[in-house]
Amino acid sequence: MSSSQHEPVTPTPFEVAQPAPVREQPRTRGTAWVVPALIALALLAALVVFWLPGQVADTAPAPGDASAAGLPTAAAPASPAAQPAPEAPAVTASPWSDARQARLRKEAQEVLESLLDLQFALEERGVTSWAPTRYAHANDTAAAADELYRAREFDQAEAGYRRSLEQLQALQAAIPEELAAALARAETALEAGDQAAAETALDTAALLQPDSSELGALRARAALLPQLLPLLAEADTLEAAGDLAAAQQRLDEAVALDPAHRRAAAQRDRVALAYRQQRFNDAMSEGYGALDEGRFDAARSAFRRAASLHEGSAEAADALREVGAAETANTLATLRSTGLEHEKRERWAEAVATYRRALRTDNTLLFAREGLARAEPRAELDARLQAVLDNPGRLADTGVAQDTEVLLADARAIAPAGPRLEGQLRAIAELLRKANTPVDVTLRSDAETEVVVYKVARLGRFTERSLTLRPGTYTAVGSRNGYRDVRQQFTLEYGRDPEPVTIVCKERI
Numbered sequence: 400m401s402s403s404q405h406e407p408v409t410p411t412p413f414e415v416a417q418p419a420p421v422r423e424q425p426r427t428r429g430t431a432w433v434v435p436a437l438i439a440l441a442l443l444a445a446l447v448v449f450w451l452p453g454q455v456a457d458t459a460p461a462p463g464d465a466s467a468a469g470l471p472t473a474a475a476p477a478s479p480a481a482q483p484a485p486e487a488p489a490v491t492a493s494p495w496s497d498a499r500q501a502r503l504r505k506e507a508q509e510v511l512e513s514l515l516d517l518q519f520a521l522e523e524r525g526v527t528s529w530a531p532t533r534y535a536h537a538n539d540t541a542a543a544a545d546e547l548y549r550a551r552e553f554d555q556a557e558a559g560y561r562r563s564l565e566q567l568q569a570l571q572a573a574i575p576e577e578l579a580a581a582l583a584r585a586e587t588a589l590e591a592g593d594q595a596a597a598e599t600a601l602d603t604a605a606l607l608q609p610d611s612s613e614l615g616a617l618r619a620r621a622a623l624l625p626q627l628l629p630l631l632a633e634a635d636t637l638e639a640a641g642d643l644a645a646a647q648q649r650l651d652e653a654v655a656l657d658p659a660h661r662r663a664a665a666q667r668d669r670v671a672l673a674y675r676q677q678r679f680n681d682a683m684s685e686g687y688g689a690l691d692e693g694r695f696d697a698a699r700s701a702f703r704r705a706a707s708l709h710e711g712s713a714e715a716a717d718a719l720r721e722v723g724a725a726e727t728a729n730t731l732a733t734l735r736s737t738g739l740e741h742e743k744r745e746r747w748a749e750a751v752a753t754y755r756r757a758l759r760t761d762n763t764l765l766f767a768r769e770g771l772a773r774a775e776p777r778a779e780l781d782a783r784l785q786a787v788l789d790n791p792g793r794l795a796d797t798g799v800a801q802d803t804e805v806l807l808a809d810a811r812a813i814a815p816a817g818p819r820l821e822g823q824l825r826a827i828a829e830l831l832r833k834a835n836t837p838v839d840v841t842l843r844s845d846a847e848t849e850v851v852v853y854k855v856a857r858l859g860r861f862t863e864r865s866l867t868l869r870p871g872t873y874t875a876v877g878s879r880n881g882y883r884d885v886r887q888q889f890t891l892e893y894g895r896d897p898e899p900v901t902i903v904c905k906e907r908i
Contacts, residue, residue, distance in 0.1 A: 503553035525606030747778035794834035795871020833893035
């Protein structure tokens with residue numbers, strides 16, 4: 400509202416002009432009207448100064464009227480008989496009083512102009528939707544000031560307008576707080592899945608501050624609710640059915656759709672934790688089942704999987720230690736039974752290896768120490784006996800045969816002797832018997848060749864010689880001056896008559 404539209408007419412004091420003195424002229428016939436005219440002019444000036452300003456003030460519309468300001472005004476009470484009010488006694492005005500009233504009226508109009516500007520600005524920002532009660536109270540204050548203005552109580556009217564202005568200014572100052580509250584309501588409605596309430600709050604926020612950066616983000620989130628809410632509902636159904644994996648998948652999709660949705664994120668975290676706990680429990684159960692069945696690798700794998708699901712889990716760590724202890728105990732028990740089985744079957748070298756393996760696990764094991772003490776000498780004896788059996792030709796050597804006789808006597812002293820040892824003793828005894836049974840062999844030469852049988856005798860020159868030798872392999876060498884040496888190897892076996900052996904140097908050098 401422009402103040403120039405209802406600019407008040409303020410009295411301007413000025414002095415009534417007095418006619419200048421004139422010299423008396425002889426009265427003529429055309430000057431008789433001058434004096435009455437001057438008198439009339441003086442009366443007109445008095446009317447302009449004293450009477451006209453009051454009439455203008457009474458008839459001009461007050462700037463605080465409801466028709467001018469758009470503010471509601473209190474209804475004037477009607478008299479019971481609807482009789483016209485008696486005329487007020489005439490008040491004699493004065494220039495000073497009228498000028499003061501005009502100034503007070505103008506000051507009230509200036510406050511009212513600011514009041515109206517702020518009122519329109521607040522209405523544009525939707526004050527009636529976010530502060531209807533306080534706004535109505537400010538309007539009531541302005542309406543009361545209008546009544547005072549009409550009663551020409553301009554100073555009190557100005558004070559009323561100023562109070563209304565302060566109330567509106569308080570509303571204006573509360574806009575940031577109201578905006579924050581509207582955005583908070585929208586956020587709460589989004590979390591609750593109430594799209595209508597969210598849109599209402601966002602509309603209010605748009606009136607308060609259309610360019611709010613938060614407003615755009617919340618509107619975008621509100622647009623996602625039709626997609627988000629079914630995912631949350633489906634996740635609830637899946638969780639109730641115990642399908643935590645599928646529930647977590649739906650919640651992951653919901654959080655990806657609206658990362659700012661706290662309820663979806665919290666529900667996802669809760670379901671993820673429950674699903675992780677479920678997998679942890681399953682892994683622990685699987686591990687203990689495998690442990691009971693002696694499947695230690697499978698048990699260890701399951702417990703390690705459980706430990707990865709709950710980092711630092713004491714339960715999983717204890718289970719892994721239990722697997723280790725059970726596996727060790729089982730291994731030692733197996734080694735013990737295996738060692739005894741090897742002893743029973745006279746596999747003494749294998750028994751020694753088994754007991755040594757057990758001692759590497761725990762060098763204080765009594766069964767392993769005792770088993771090793773039994774198995775080591777038997778393993779050594781077994782190896783020596785087997786060496787005789789594997790190389791029977793060595794018995795042709797008298798010294799070897801004698802050592803074998805001693806070995807055989809020591810072995811026969813062991814009791815009880817198992818089937819393997821008894822078989823070895825019988826076989827070696829037979830080999831010794833055969834090795835000690837001589838065999839006759841005929842050697843032939845040309846009486847020119849010197850013949851030597853290694854490890855037996857130097858036979859010299861001959862045409863034919865007979866020797867009685869122990870079974871075995873022998874080497875005969877012939878030499879003759881001017882001829883190349885010859886070497887002849889022959890084997891004598893128990894129970895077989897050997898062919899004659901010929902040793903003659905024939906190749907000249």
